[in-house]
C-alpha cells in the first residue's frame with residue numbers, strides 16, 4: 001500500500017498527532033519520519049485492514065483523525081515495539097497507536113478486550129478469565145500433588161503461594177490454571193532444578209493485563225497495583241513478569 005491511496009480531503013491540522021507529541025518525551029520523534037518503510041517490514045500487523053505502521057503515521061501526520069478513529073487497525077497492533085527497533089529515527093509508533101485507541105469511548109472498544117479487562121477488575125486475582133484466588137490455589141495444589149505422586153524425583157518441588165521474603169514474585173497467565181493446568185508444571189520444574197526461591201501471590205497472580213491493551217489507564221494501574229502491592233507485602237525482592 002502506498003501513500004497514493006491516502007485521501008487528504010479530511011486534513012484538519014493534525015490535531016490527534018499534535019496531542020500525542022505533547023505527551024511524549026521529544027514528541028516521540030513523531031515528526032522525524034523518513035518514509036523508509038523499515039517499520040512496516042517487520043510489523044506483524046502490516047497488511048491487516050490494508051494498513052501498516054508507516055501508513056498509519058502518515059495518516060496521523062496528514063490530520064486524518066476521523067479515519068484513524070474509524071479504523072480497527074490500532075486494535076490489531078500487538079504493542080511489540082518491533083517498529084521502534086527497526087526505525088532509524090526511533091519513532092514511537094506504538095504510543096501513537098495506544099493513544100489512537102483512547103479516541104474511542106470505552107464501551108465502543110473491542111468487546112473481547114473490554115470483557116477481559118472488566119473480568120480482571122472483578123476480584124483480586126486480576127484474572128481475565130475470572131478465576132478467583134481460591135480457584136487458583138486449589139488448581140496449583142492439586143496439580144502439584146498429582147505430579148509429585150507420578151514423578152517421585154520431584155517429590156520436593158514446591159509451587160508456593162504467598163510465601164514471604166522470596167527472591168522472586170511470579171505471575172502467571174490465567175489460561176494455564178483455567179484451561180491447561182498441566183502447562184504450569186514446566187516452569188515449576190525449571191525453578192525447582194535451579195534452586196530458585198519464588199512464590200505466586202494469592203492476589204495479583206494473573207499476569208495478563210487486557211486493561212493495558214484496552215487503553216484504559218485507570219484500570220491498567222488498578223490491576224498492576226494489586227500485583228505490586230502483594231509482592232511488596234510479601235517482601236519479595238524481584239517481580240518476575242512471565243507475560
Ligand code: SF4
Pocket residue numbers: 039042043044045046053076077078079080081082083084093094097
Ligand atoms: S508495535 Fe504495533 S505497529 Fe509496531 S511493529 Fe508491533 S504490531 Fe507493528
Ligand code: SF4
Pocket residue numbers: 032033034035036037038039040053054057086087088089090091
Ligand atoms: S521506520 Fe521510522 S522513519 Fe522509516 S517509515 Fe517507519 S517510522 Fe518512518
